[in-house]
Amino acid sequence: MIGKVISGKEFSELVRAKVSKHVDQLKNEHGIIPGLAVVLVGEDPASKVYVRNKGEQTKAAGMKSIEHKLDESTSEKELLELIESLNEDTSIHGILCQLPLPSHINEDRVINSIAPDKDVDGFHISNVGLLGTGQKSMVPCTPLGCLMMLKDHYGDLTGLNAVVVGRSNIVGKPMANLLLRESCTVTIAHSRTKDIQEICKRADILVAAVGRPEMIDENWISSGATVIDVGINRIPHPDKAGKSKLVGDVDYESAVKVAGAITPVPGGVGPMTIACLLANTVTACCRANKLPEPDGLGV
Numbered sequence: 544m545i546g547k548v549i550s551g552k553e554f555s556e557l558v559r560a561k562v563s564k565h566v567d568q569l570k571n572e573h574g575i576i577p578g579l580a581v582v583l584v585g586e587d588p589a590s591k592v593y594v595r596n597k598g599e600q601t602k603a604a605g606m607k608s609i610e611h612k613l614d615e616s617t618s619e620k621e622l623l624e625l626i627e628s629l630n631e632d633t634s635i636h637g638i639l640c641q642l643p644l645p646s647h648i649n650e651d652r653v654i655n656s657i658a659p660d661k662d663v664d665g666f667h668i669s670n671v672g673l674l675g676t677g678q679k680s681m682v683p684c685t686p687l688g689c690l691m692m693l694k695d696h697y698g699d700l701t702g703l704n705a706v707v708v709g710r711s712n713i714v715g716k717p718m719a720n721l722l723l724r725e726s727c728t729v730t731i732a733h734s735r736t737k738d739i740q741e742i743c744k745r746a747d748i749l750v751a752a753v754g755r756p757e758m759i760d761e762n763w764i765s766s767g768a769t770v771i772d773v774g775i776n777r778i779p780h781p782d783k784a785g786k787s788k789l790v791g792d793v794d795y796e797s798a799v800k801v802a803g804a805i806t807p808v809p810g811g812v813g814p815m816t817i818a819c820l821l822a823n824t825v826t827a828c829c830r831a832n833k834l835p836e837p838d839g840l841g842v
């Protein structure tokens with residue numbers, strides 16, 4: 544059996560097209576332009592690339608994009624003041640503070656200073672609580688993208704056994720909450736889980752969010768299961784000396800032989816994450832203006 548490839552790249556194009564269409568509608572019918580502000584502190588190379596991509600895609604969707612690039616030495620107080628001004632700016636509907644922040648800044652304090660309605664990353668404690676209690680919230684972009692692909696693949700997820708490997712606040716826990724909301728039977732596995740391979744093998748849906756290159760192979764996957772690989776790991780290229788390549792937490796070549804469906808890396812969850820950031824910004828804009836929320840941009 545060779546699993547179906549779930550292309551996040553293709554799916555994200557559909558999501559972005561829906562975002563652009565809704566942005567046009569907001570402009571033409573209401574004179575409103577959704578605005579996203581991204582704040583970057585310091586010089587982390589991966590963060591710089593993410594922020595650049597987010598800005599480009601925000602503009603390409605017809606939205607207003609603001610980038611604040613702050614020096615590594617920026618104090619927490621200065622950052623909090625900037626966020627406060629963005630909270631009050633009515634032309635900004637989404638605020639994202641790129642993580643990780645330099646070690647002298649308290650990430651929790653910064654995240655929780657973002658107005659919950661503008662917290663398009665869905666990391667604010669209010670949004671975490673709303674999601675955990677099954678209420679309307681801003682949903683973190685990566686798990687949102689994973690769930691969109693799963694719902695597209697299955698339609699109804701009721702009763703499926705889902706195993707999420709990883710319990711981080713940004714991926715594992717919100718992913719598990721979303722799957723529970725869809726009436727899956729959810730297990731969260733982590734670095735202290737016993738018999739993890741056997742647990743994963745019982746999954747209909749296996750979500751890998753670990754940060755360990757190619758840890759999960761065919762021996763962890765039951766025949767026909769759907770595998771969502773969130774991992775992004777850069778490893779030395781096996782064939783090209785001095786070069787690197789991106790791999791997921793799943794050994795794709797091995798897993799694809801038993802999985803019923805699988806997301807590749809690159810081209811799987813990654814492109815969906817940015818598309819969902821744009822979707823969340825449009826949703827936040829509609830909520831701020833008491834307009835109906837767009838179809839197909841949430842879950």
Ligand code: NDP
Pocket residue numbers: 685708709710711712713714715732733734735739752753754755773774775776812813816
């Ligand atoms: P974290 O490091 O915050 O969490 C990793 C989780 O994996 C932890 O819960 C940890 O368990 C668990 N874990 C680590 N080693 C093992 C192991 N050997 N067996 C079982 N569980 C293990 O990572 P993130 O959640 O932030 O990210 C996970 C991956 O997803 C990374 O590769 C990251 O780059 C990628 N990512 C991709 C995104 C995308 O857009 N595609 C977005 C965000 C992240 P414990 O809690 O016990 O330590």
